[in-house]
Amino acid sequence: MTKQERFNLLFEPCKMPLKRFAYSISYGSQQAEEIIADTMFFAYQNIDNLSSDKAFLSYLFTIARRVKSKIIKANSENNHNFDLDEFVSKELNPEERCDTILLYEAIAKLKEEQKEALILNEFSGLTAKEISKIQNTTVYNVKIRIFRAKKLLKKLLSDSEIQNEKVG
Numbered sequence: 001m002t003k004q005e006r007f008n009l010l011f012e013p014c015k016m017p018l019k020r021f022a023y024s025i026s027y028g029s030q031q032a033e034e035i036i037a038d039t040m041f042f043a044y045q046n047i048d049n050l051s052s053d054k055a056f057l058s059y060l061f062t063i064a065r066r067v068k069s070k071i072i073k074a075n076s077e078n079n080h081n082f083d084l085d086e087f088v089s090k091e092l093n094p095e096e097r098c099d100t101i102l103l104y105e106a107i108a109k110l111k112e113e114q115k116e117a118l119i120l121n122e123f124s125g126l127t128a129k130e131i132s133k134i135q136n137t138t139v140y141n142v143k144i145r146i147f148r149a150k151k152l153l154k155k156l157l158s159d160s161e162i163q164n165e166k167v168g
Contacts, residue, residue, distance in 0.1 A: 003044075003047060003048065006047060006053075007043070007044050007047050010047075010053055010056040011040070011043070011056075011060075014056060014057050014060055017057060017124050017125075018036060018039065018057075018060050018061070018064065019032075019036060020123055020124065021061055021064060021119065021120070021123075021124055022035040022036045022039070022064055022068075024107075024115075024119045024123060025064070025065070025068055025115070025116060025119065026068065031068075031071060034067075034071060035064050035067050035068055035071065036064075038063075038067040038071075039060055039063045039064040039067050042063050042067070043059065043060055043063055057126075057130075058126070058130050058133055058134055061120065061124070061126075061134045062133070062134045065116065065134060065135075102157060103153075103157070106153050106156040106157050107119070107153065109152075109156060110149050110152060110153070113135060113137075113145050114145045114146075114148055114149035114152070115149065116131075116134075116135065117131055117135065117142050117145040117146050117149060118145070118146055118149040118150065118153075120134065121142075121146050128142040128143050128146070
């Protein structure tokens with residue numbers, strides 16, 4: 001099997017999880033697409049260093065995380081202004097769209113490590129052990145990050161509900 005064939009075989013089932021991850025850790029579609037493109041490039045270039053095909057998704061997420069860090073360092077000014085409508089399905093009713101936007105806004109307020117751990121666990125379905133390898137930390141730290149992220153999200157979302165009730 002050639003390098004290209006191996007990469008294509010491994011990448012195909014990981015395409016959507018990588019895309020969701022890139023969009024959730026980025027500040028807009030342009031940055032997400034840059035993360036995806038660079039991740040694919042680096043993953044392909046270094047696929048021979050991958051010890052196990054089973055680790056390919058974690059391998060991609062680790063690369064994507066590093067690519068994002070490089071992009072932020074290169075851009076130095078963190079532009080957090082992006083249109084949430086890009087991320088929210090047009091098929092949702094207005095109340096569901098509003099709830100989804102509030103969730104995205106709350107997630108954006110989390111610390112980077114907490115946000116990544118939560119997204120990788122809840123949206124991408126990775127285990128704490130897999131996330132610990134990606135974030136280069138212990139399983140215990142990942143569990144703490146997820147716990148704290150959920151706790152803070154609950155507070156932020158309940159505060160949003162109170163604000164909406166006062167306005168409405």
